[in-house]
Every structure is written in C-alpha cells, then in structure tokens.
Amino acid sequence: MSTGHVEYASLNGTHFFKIIGEVRAQSCISLDKLLGKIEQQSTNMVSAVVDLTQTTFIDSTVLGILAKLGIKLKQKHAIQSVMLSTNPDITTLANSMGLGQVFAILTCNEETRVCTKVLPDDDLTQKAMLTTVLDAHKTLCQLNRSNKNVFEPLVKQLEKEQDALKCSH
Template identity: 30%
Template sequence: MMIHEGRIQAAFDSGVFVLKLCGDVRLTLCATLDSQAQRLSQTPGLRAVMIDLREATNVDSTALGFLAKVAMAVQGKLEQPPTIVADHPDVQRMLDVMGFERYFTLVESPITEPCELSDLPEVPADEEGLRHRILEAHRILMHMNEHNREEFQPLVEMLEAQEAASHQH
C-alpha cells in the first residue's frame, strides 16, 4: 500500500467550514492547521465545522493536537461542537483514546458531502517554529485527558528542555 503524502483541503460553504485531511498527515502540516485554527476563530458567519478524516491514512499526535486547537478556537461560537468524520477503525480508536469525544461529535459519515474542496497551500515552518508547534500541540493533548498527560509528559519535558537550551545560545 502506498503512503500518500499528507494534504489538507478546505471549503467554506453557507456557514459550514470543512477541513479534509488526506494521506499521511504529520507535523509538517501543522503550520497550515494552526493558521486554519486562527482563521476559524475570526470567521464571520461560521455555523459549523466538519473535519473529514476518511482519506487520512495516518494522523500524528502533533496534527491531532492542532485538530484539538481548531475545536478550542471555535468553542462557544458554534451551536454544536465540530464534527469529525472518521470511518477507519484505527483512527476512531485513536480519537477515542485521546479523548476527542469531549470536544467533537464523532461520526462515520457526514450528513451531506461537502462541496468542492480546494487544496490549502502549505504554510512553511522553520525548525524553531516546528518545535514550538509540536510542543503546543502536545500541551493541548495533555489537557484533554489523563491518558494523554501520561503519554506525552516525557516528550513535552524533552521539548521544553530543548527550547530552553536553544534560547541560551
């Protein structure tokens, strides 16, 4: 099976923002996800957010952290929490374990298929920006539940130490 490089597509139609993750979504796409989270929190007329993971073969923990950030960016602004569409058992299990059902409505298929999606241009990230985002993503995940706190504590501590060391030079 070919691993497809990750892509992020998006559409905004009649108040519904759709974010579709395809292929292998890793930390390299985090800057793009982050800019979407920030943009969403300021989008006028936003009524619903749907994240489509049906074509994602893998979503790493950093990318998951930014999906959680998307949910937090729109918290209190929408009538219902964002929806995640995931039909792959591994992805569903991962979302369960990570505690995503507290922040999202998890479904296997959308009520309606989204309109035309366009590829989002990849936002480049330098090494320091990347490290900062990985740290932020895992801090967000740690706040979601106890399992994540235990799972990511060592990584977060290591990244914080790296960040502290890089600021001393």
C-alpha cells in the same frame, strides 16, 4: 516525510477540513496558522467539520491541533464540531486521544465529496515546527489524564528545546 495533505473549504460560516492520506506534523503548520486566522476573523462561525474519510495515518501533533480546534469552537462559539471517519482504526485513535470530548465523531460508510483546496506547505523553520508540535501536545494533555501521562515527558523536552532556541538567538 508526510505522504498526505490537508485541504480546506469554507461557506457561510461552515469550515470544512479534509485530512487526506498519511498526515504528520510537517503538514500541519499551515493548518495551525489557518486555525489562528479563522479564530481571529470568525464572527459568523456556524460549524466545523473535520473529514477523516480519506485519512490513512494521523500523528499526535495533527490530533492535538484538531483538538485545539474543537476546544476553541466549543468554548468561544458554543459549537459542537463534527469529525467524520470511515476507518475504524482512525476512529479508535481519535477516541482514545479524547477527541470524542470535543467532537461528535460520526462513522461514515463512504468518502465525502466537498470542493476543497489544498493548504500549501508553510515555512518549515525549526522554531515554527517546534511551536506547533509543542502546542498540539499540550492540548492533548489537557483532554485527559492518559494523554498527560503519555505526552508530558515529550512536552517537557520540547519546552527545553524551545528555551534553548530562545537563548541561542
């Protein structure tokens, strides 16, 4: 289980996402839904900041969802999103997954202080979880060949599971 959480704040078109503690796939369904809502309603999108200054662990699903955020903002709004990190291991992980292609990754010396609200844990249905994990890993595969080589077998397996779920309903 995840021992961390995601927080969010927005002001005048700037969206601020704070990843706190050890955050895994279970904690990011609400983040993925929030990104969908932001994408639908944001005509005044100015910037996005992903704060990893208090992140102790982040899994590939969360990184994939963040990659999707960076890609969409770059493509639809011509916005260069910013990622803040104080932990060299987290910075190295983000860069190795190709997030440096869609984020300006800045190394900070201290944690940021922004008033954010905790995103609630959403319904953890098997279908919602599967869709979120699959979409996140497909996004990572798009970033670079290394990710594609690493995650393609997982993507294929998740697609089979998704097909099986569709057939059973």
